[in-house]
Amino acid sequence: MNAKRAKYPQLRFPEFTDPWEQRKLGELSNIVGGGTPSTSNPEYWDGDIDWYAPAEIGEQSYVSKSKKTITELGLKKSSARILPVGTVLFTSRAGIGNTAILGKEATTNQGFQSIVPDQNKLDSYFIYSRTNELKRYGEVTGAGSTFVEVSGKQMSKMPIMVPELSEQQQIGSFFKQLDNTIALHQRKLEKLQELKKGYLQKMFC
Structure with missing residues (x-):
């Protein structure tokens, strides 16, 4: 992409004309890793705090309930951190670049480098919509002898x-609406496929 096109994208909402600026992700957000409390101590587990593993991420835009939970004590005794609503979870190990937005505050294991947007600088859905760029960067930058991993520093x-925040928000809203429509049609398609399967079984059994 040439410099002019990067500053002035081909397609824009008409009310925005200011050039886009190149920034570092760390200037617009905090990148936060995760942690795992000792699995041998039952006092650390089955509490009220959601705790995500990478395998749970990638199927939907928003997540608000994890498979496993930890306690306040488990949080204190590990490097897990509470992440606010709007955080973009980003898987940082093999299977780099799966993302989801937190709909409820939560923690993660160490297989994440999650993006906590500065609310005055970065819109959650805007950066979530750029998952492919995040993934590509993570894959190229990540290193490791046994498995590929990208660090928070990287x-x-x-x-x-x-662009400025108001343009980010409008772009984010546009893609959110589009993703919702895709999900709705996906569910309809799955129902029709189940219906067809049922007819096939009953007509040709």
């Missing part, structure tokens, strides 16, 4: 072109 350095 993610913080990621260069990204961004």
Whole structure:
């Protein structure tokens, strides 16, 4: 992409004319890793705090209930951190770049480098919509002898072109609406496929 096109995208909402700027992801957000309390101590588990593993991420835009939970004590005794609503969870190990937005505050294991947007600088759905760029950067930058992993420090350095916040919010809303429509049609398609399967079984059994 040439510099002019990067500053002035081909397609824009008409009310925005200011050039986009190149920033580092770490200037617009905090990148936060996760942690796992000792699995041998039952006092750390089955509490009120959601705790996500990478396998739970990637199927939907928003997540608000994890499979496992930890206690306040488990939180204190590990490197897990409470992440606010609007955080973009980003898987940082093999299977790099699966993302989801937190609909409820939660924690993660160490297989994440999650993006906590500065609310005055970065819109959650805007950065979530750029999952492919985040994934590509993570895959290229990540390193490791046994498995590929990208660090929080590396993610913080990621260069990204961004407009002012109000334009980000409008772009984010546009893609959110589009994703919702896709999900709705996906559910309808799945129901029709189940219906067809039922007819086939009953007509040709």
